[in-house]
Amino acid sequence: MSDFSMNDTIAIGCDHGGFELKNEILKHLQERGIKYKDFGVLENRSVDYPEIAVKVANAVVEGTCKLGILICGTGIGMSLAANKIKGIRAAACSETFSAKFTRLHNDSNILCLGGRVIGPAVACEMVDLFINTDFEGGRHQRRVDMIKALEE
16 A cells, blocks of 8 residues: 555656656546646756756655656656755666666655656556555665765
C-alpha cells in the first residue's frame, strides 16, 4: 500500500525535449484522478531545463507536492539540476525496475524521464510504479541518511 493518496499532488515539468511525453503523462494522471501541478513548459518551445527543475524540486521540498516528475530529452539533465536542491533525491530512469526500486531503496522523490528515449506506455507504467511504491526503510534508511548528510 502506497503512502501516496489521491489527495496528494504530483509536481511535473519538462523542457522542449520532454514536452510530448509530459502531455501523455498528464493524460495518464488525469485518467487516474491523480492531482498534479504543471510547472511547464506549457508550449513546445526551447527552455533551459534547470529553471523547470528548480520549480518542481522546490514544490517537493516545500511539501506543496508529494513527489515530482521531470522530463527532458534523456532525463539526465533534469536529474543533475534537481539534485542540486537540498532534500531532493532525483533519479533518471529508463525502465520500470529502476523506477520502482529508486522509491523502494533510495526514497527518491523525483522521477526523471527521457522524452527521446522512453515511449509513453513505458513512461506511464514507470510513473505508476514510482507513485505506488513506498520507501522500504530498514537497512536502506541508513544509506539515505548518509546521502542526506552529504548535503550538510
